[in-house]
Structure formats: C-alpha cells, structure tokens
Amino acid sequence: METREKSRKWKQNPEAVKADILRVARAEFARSGLSGTRIEDIAAGTKTSKRMIFYYFQDKQSLYEAVLEDCYAEVRGGESELDLEGLRPDVALRALLEFTFDHHSRNPEFIRLVMIENIHEARHMQKMHALAAKNERAIGVVERICKAGCEAGLFREDISPVALHWQISAVSFFNVANRATFSTNFGPELFDEAGQALLRRTAVRGILASVLKDVSQLDALCPADPSLA
Incomplete structure (x- = not known):
C-alpha cells in the first residue's frame, strides 16, 4: 500500500517525472545517438512508462531536442x-x-x-x-x-x-x-x-x-x- 502511495505521488509531480525522463534520455542518446535510441529503453530506465514519455515530449525527436536544451x-x-x-x-x-x-x-x-x-x-x-x-x-x-x-x-x-x-x-x-x-x-x-x-x-x-x-x-x-x- 505504501509503495502504491509513493508511486501515485511521484506521478502527480510532473516536473520530477520529466526530470527523470531527461536524465535517462540524456544517457541513452549520448550512448546510441538519435537514430539508435529506442523510447522503450528510456522507459525501462525511468520511473514512468513509454506512454507518459510521449505525453510529456510528443515524440523521440522532441525528447532529443529537450535533452539538448x-x-x-x-x-x-x-x-x-x-x-x-x-x-x-x-x-x-x-x-x-x-x-x-x-x-x-x-x-x-x-x-x-x-x-x-x-x-x-x-x-x-x-x-x-x-x-x-x-x-x-x-x-x-x-x-x-x-x-x-x-x-x-x-x-x-x-x-x-x-x-x-x-x-x-x-x-x-x-x-x-x-x-x-x-x-x-x-x-x-x-x-x-x-x-x-x-x-x-x-x-x-x-x-x-x-x-x-x-x-x-x-x-x-x-x-x-x-x-x-
């Protein structure tokens, strides 16, 4: 129950979720480049899902640009x-x-x-x-x-x-x-x-x-x- 509550609070903190995605995406893009990086691999290293990554960043190119910025x-x-x-x-x-x-x-x-x-x-x-x-x-x-x-x-x-x-x-x-x-x-x-x-x-x-x-x-x-x- 406590774990589910922590997860719910995490998802209600969009800035923390985005920061977590950017952190993992930075490492993945630096290792594999834009074309070689898969959103599935980024999602696997975060506390969120592939669906939520697209919710915040629309597509892989937009996420890459957000990482650069x-x-x-x-x-x-x-x-x-x-x-x-x-x-x-x-x-x-x-x-x-x-x-x-x-x-x-x-x-x-x-x-x-x-x-x-x-x-x-x-x-x-x-x-x-x-x-x-x-x-x-x-x-x-x-x-x-x-x-x-x-x-x-x-x-x-x-x-x-x-x-x-x-x-x-x-x-x-x-x-x-x-x-x-x-x-x-x-x-x-x-x-x-x-x-x-x-x-x-x-x-x-x-x-x-x-x-x-x-x-x-x-x-x-x-x-x-x-x-x-």
Whole structure:
C-alpha cells in the first residue's frame, strides 16, 4: 500500500517525472545517438512508462531536442552562478576558463550529444530558438569581460569575443571528445587526476596569455607551478 502511495505521488509531480525522463534520455542518446535510441529503453530506465514519455515530449525527436536544451541550460546556469561581475576582468576570464574546462571534463555525455548534433549538421538546434538565445547570452558574458579588460588596460584591444569563446570551447571539448583516440595513440597519462590538472593549467595559461597585454602578469594570475597558487 505504501509503495502504491509513493508511486501515485511521484506521478502527480510532473516536473520530477520529466526530470527523470531527461536524465535517462540524456544517457541513452549520448550512448546510441538519435537514430539508435529506442523510447522503450528510456522507459525501462525511468520511473514512468513509454506512454507518459510521449505525453510529456510528443515524440523521440522532441525528447532529443529537450535533452539538448537541458544540457545547454545546465552549462549556461553554471556560468551565471560564477558571479563574474564582481571580479577583475582577468580573474573573471580565468574563472570562466576553469569552469568550462571542469564542466566539460565532468560531463562526457554533454560532449557526446554535441558531437551527435554536429553529425546531424545542427539541424535540430537550428529550430530551437530559445536555446539560441541562451547561447547568445554566453557570448555576451565574454563580451563584457573583454570590454572591461580593455578599459582596464589589461587586455589587447584586437580580441574577438566570439573567437575567444571558440578557443575556450575548443580546448575544453577536445579534452573529452578525443580522449579515447588520444590515449590510444599517446598513452593515458594526461587523463588521470594529475594529467587533467596539468591540462587545465596549460589551457588556462595559454588562453590568458593570448589576451593579456602584459604577459609578465601571467604567473601571478595563474601560476604554472600549482604549489605557488
């Protein structure tokens, strides 16, 4: 009786049901892609049914798009929680760099989903106007940091915020997307805890060095030796 009561209360909480579906669907789409994923497999891993999945998300493509939107909302939400407005521009950029590297490293499913959407030539994302608006705000964050850095005399004035965002995304993305092939070709040393810490410092220092007017400030901002941090 108690089990049935808990089940009934669960079904009466639509946000919890949808979150559960999205969690399982994220893993299934990341593993099998859009075409290879079956709604039956998603339903089997949730606390609901195939019928309820279609009730909330209409069809498999709509669920896939909802998963993409949920993944990007998670990234953008994490960025907004950094509270960069109160930081010096170079420190704010370092915080954004470190967050992006760490987020991508901890979320390989997100990376796989982005890879899958690239295989589809981003045709699903092109229809997702709310997602586009959220991602445009990410460029706005970089633009504000760059503007403040130039005004403070810290950054070079020829920086493109979009190119800088690309650079941050590229190094953080490659760290996960090419992990299997890179490890096979060159060994797994960069992907244990110490190796990831080294890559994180290297990525952050490299990008900061590309925007700072005075590179001599780099060691104070981001020491190459972690014992000096």
